[in-house]
Amino acid sequence: MKILELKNLTKDFGGLRAVDNLNLSIDDGQILGLIGPNGAGKSTAFNCIAGVYPPSEGDIYFNGEKINNEKPWNLCKKGLARTFQIVKPFSSKSVLYNVMVGSFANKDKRADAEKKSLEILKYLHLEDKKDIRAGNLTIADRKRLEIARALATEPRLLLLDEVMAGLRPTEVDEMVEIIKNLRESGITVFVIEHIMRAIMALSDWIVVIHFGQKIAEGIPETVAADENVIKAYLGEEYGVS
Amino acid sequence: MGEQMTRQNLQISSLLLVGIITFGLPLVLRSPTYLHILILLYLYAYLTSSWNLVGGFAGVLPLGHAAFVGIGAYSSTILYLQYGISPWLGMIVGGILAAIVGIIIGLPTFKMRGAYFALATIAFGEGIRVMVENIDYLGPFNLNGPRGLQIPPRNVGLTNLMFTTKEPYYYIILIMLVAVLALTYFISRSKLGYYLNAGGEEPEAAMSLGVNVARCKLIAMAMSSFLTALAGTFYAQFTLFIHPKSIISLDLSFEIAFIALIGGRGSIAGPVLGALLLRPVSDFSRIYFGATLPGLHLIIFGTVLVLVMIYQPRGLQEPLTRVYHKLLYRLIPEPAGTE
Ligand SMILES: Nc1ncnc2c1ncn2[C@@H]1O[C@H](COP(=O)(O)OP(=O)(O)OP(=O)(O)O)[C@@H](O)[C@H]1O
Numbered sequence: 001m002k003i004l005e006l007k008n009l010t011k012d013f014g015g016l017r018a019v020d021n022l023n024l025s026i027d028d029g030q031i032l033g034l035i036g037p038n039g040a041g042k043s044t045a046f047n048c049i050a051g052v053y054p055p056s057e058g059d060i061y062f063n064g065e066k067i068n069n070e071k072p073w074n075l076c077k078k079g080l081a082r083t084f085q086i087v088k089p090f091s092s093k094s095v096l097y098n099v100m101v102g103s104f105a106n107k108d109k110r111a112d113a114e115k116k117s118l119e120i121l122k123y124l125h126l127e128d129k130k131d132i133r134a135g136n137l138t139i140a141d142r143k144r145l146e147i148a149r150a151l152a153t154e155p156r157l158l159l160l161d162e163v164m165a166g167l168r169p170t171e172v173d174e175m176v177e178i179i180k181n182l183r184e185s186g187i188t189v190f191v192i193e194h195i196m197r198a199i200m201a202l203s204d205w206i207v208v209i210h211f212g213q214k215i216a217e218g219i220p221e222t223v224a225a226d227e228n229v230i231k232a233y234l235g236e237e238y239g240v241s
Numbered sequence: 242m243g244e245q246m247t248r249q250n251l252q253i254s255s256l257l258l259v260g261i262i263t264f265g266l267p268l269v270l271r272s273p274t275y276l277h278i279l280i281l282l283y284l285y286a287y288l289t290s291s292w293n294l295v296g297g298f299a300g301v302l303p304l305g306h307a308a309f310v311g312i313g314a315y316s317s318t319i320l321y322l323q324y325g326i327s328p329w330l331g332m333i334v335g336g337i338l339a340a341i342v343g344i345i346i347g348l349p350t351f352k353m354r355g356a357y358f359a360l361a362t363i364a365f366g367e368g369i370r371v372m373v374e375n376i377d378y379l380g381p382f383n384l385n386g387p388r389g390l391q392i393p394p395r396n397v398g399l400t401n402l403m404f405t406t407k408e409p410y411y412y413i414i415l416i417m418l419v420a421v422l423a424l425t426y427f428i429s430r431s432k433l434g435y436y437l438n439a440g441g442e443e444p445e446a447a448m449s450l451g452v453n454v455a456r457c458k459l460i461a462m463a464m465s466s467f468l469t470a471l472a473g474t475f476y477a478q479f480t481l482f483i484h485p486k487s488i489i490s491l492d493l494s495f496e497i498a499f500i501a502l503i504g505g506r507g508s509i510a511g512p513v514l515g516a517l518l519l520r521p522v523s524d525f526s527r528i529y530f531g532a533t534l535p536g537l538h539l540i541i542f543g544t545v546l547v548l549v550m551i552y553q554p555r556g557l558q559e560p561l562t563r564v565y566h567k568l569l570y571r572l573i574p575e576p577a578g579t580e
C-alpha cells in the first residue's frame with residue numbers, strides 16, 4: 001500500500017520554481033531516501049508534504065487521502081511527523097518538556113504524556129539528559145531530540161530532514177541504527193540526507209532531484225552509478241574550473 | 242523517598258505559613274492606609290497573574306489589558322446602577338463580555354509577532370478608552386462619558402459587594418488571588434500549558450507536533466480577559482467610582498507588563514514577586530512625588546526593567562527560586578545513595 005504519493009508536485013516562490021513536477025510514492029514500511037545538491041528543493045518538498053506551504057500545483061496523498069491544504073497540526077494527528085533541518089527546540093524548556101509536547105498529541109493527561117516521553121527518551125538514549133535545558137544540548141543531541149519529539153506523536157510516516165548533518169562518524173552510525181530500528185517498529189521513513197554513506201546504507205529506494213526535478217531513482221547501487229546523478233553532484237565543480 | 246517527603250512537607254508548611262500570615266494580617270494591621278496599599282498590591286498581583294496566561298505562557302506581549310478591567314468595571318456598575326443587579330452577577334457578565342472582546346481582539350492580532358502584536362493591543366485598549374470617554378449613552382446603557390460613574394454607598398454588605406471597612410475587600414481580593422494562582426499553576430502543568438509555551442517559543446515546531454497554536458492562544462486570551470474583568474468589578478466596588486481615564490489607562494496596562502517582566506513572566510510566582518517589589522515604588526512615588534514628578538514610578542520601572550533584562554532576563558523569580566531551592570536542600574540534605 002502507498003502511504004505517501006506526490007503527483008506532479010510543484011512549488012513556486014515568486015519566480016523561482018523550487019519543486020518542479022515531482023512524482024514519487026512510498027510503500028508502507030519502506031525507507032525512501034531523497035537526495036540532491038544544495039538548493040535542489042528537498043526541504044521545500046518536505047514542507048509541502050507537512051502542510052507548511054500549500055503546493056502551487058499537483059497533489060499530495062497520505063494514506064490515499066488528498067492532503068493538499070491540510071494544516072500541520074491536523075497532519076500530525078493523522079500520523080505524519082517531521083523534523084526540521086534547522087532544529088527548532090523549545091530552548092528554554094527541558095528535554096523531557098520538549099518531548100512531552102509531542103506526546104500530548106495522543107495523550108491528555110500529564111502523567112501519561114510523561115510516561116510515554118520517558119520511554120522514547122530511553123529508546124533514543126537521551127534519558128540521562130531529560131532535565132537539561134534543550135538550548136544547552138550538543139548538536140547531535142538536538143538532532144536526536146527532534147526525532148524524539150516527532151516520535152512522541154506516534155507517527156506512521158516520519159520525515160527526517162538531514163538529521164545527520166554535523167554529526168561525527170560514530171554518531172552517524174548510531175543514527176543509522178536508530179532509523180533502521182524505527183522501520184523495524186513499523187514506521188515508514190522518508191529521509192533527506194547529504195551523507196552518502198548513510199543514505200546508501202539506509203534506503204530501500206532513492207530519489208534524486210536537481211533544480212526541483214527528479215533526475216534519477218532506483219535502488220542505492222543503481223543511483224550511485226547513474227551518470228546524471230554524478231553530473232549533478234560534480235557539475236558545479238567542473239563548471240567553476 | 243522518605244527524605245523527599247519531608248522536603249515536600251517543608252514546602253507545604255512554608256506555603257501554609259504564608260497563608261496564615263496573609264489571612265491573619267488584618268487582625269494585627271489595623272491601619273486602613275496599609276490595608277489599602279495591600280489590597281492594591283494583591284489586586285495588581287491578581288491582574289498580572291491573569292495577564293500571565295497570555296503574556297507569560299503564550300509568549301506574546303499584550304499591552305491593552307486595562308480595556309478588560311474597564312469592561313468588567315463598567316458592566317457590573319451599569320447593571321447595578323440602572324437595574325439593581327448584584328455586582329457579583331455583574332462581575333460574571335463583565336467577564337463573559339471581556340472574554341468575547343478578548344477573542345475578537347485576538348483573532349487578527351495573534352497572527353502578528355513581537356512589537357506588532359504589542360502595538361495592536363495598545364491600539365485596541367486606547368480605542369476602547371476613547372470610545373467610552375466620548376459615549377454618554379450606549380443604547381440604553383448610561384456610560385456618562387468622561388465624567389465616569391459613581392456608586393452611591395447605600396445598602397452595603399456582601400450581596401452588593403460594598404463595605405464600609407477595608408477588611409472584607411482585603412479577604413475578597415486575597416481569595417481571588419489565591420484562586421488565580423492555583424488556576425495558573427494547574428494550567429502550567431496541563432496540556433494547554435505545554436501547548437501555549439511551545440507555541441510561544443517555536444510556533445512552527447509546535448504546529449508540526451500537533452499544536453493548533455492560534456486556537457490555544459485564543460483560549461488563553463479568553464481566560465485571561467475573563468479573569469481580568471473580574472478584577473475590574475472588584476476595583477469599581479472598592480473605589481465606588483470609575484472613570485475612563487483612570488481605569489482604562491495605558492498606565493495600568495503598562496504597569497501590569499512591568500510587574501510581569503520584572504517579576505518573571507511565564508512563572509507562577511513572578512507576578513506576585515513583581516507586585517511585591519513594584520507596588521511600594523508606585524505607592525510611595527505617588528504619595529511623595531505625585532504633585533512634583535507624577536510619572537516618576539514609570540521612570541523607575543523602566544530603569545529597573547533595563548537592569549533586570551540585562552542581568553536576569555527571566556525575571557527576578559529565577560535567582561530567588563534558585564536561592565530557595567539551595568536553602569531547601571541545605572535544610573534537608575540529599576540522603577546518601579540516591580542520585
Ligand atoms: N520560503 C522560501 N521563500 C523563497 N525561496 C525559498 C524558500 N524556501 C526555499 N527557497 C528556495 O527554494 C530553493 C530550494 O530550497 P530548499 O531549501 O528546498 O533546498 P534543499 O534541497 O533543501 O537544500 P539544502 O540541501 O541546502 O537543504 C532554494 O533556491 C531556496 O533558496
Ligand SMILES: [Mg+2]
Pocket residue numbers: 042043044085
Ligand atoms: Mg534542505
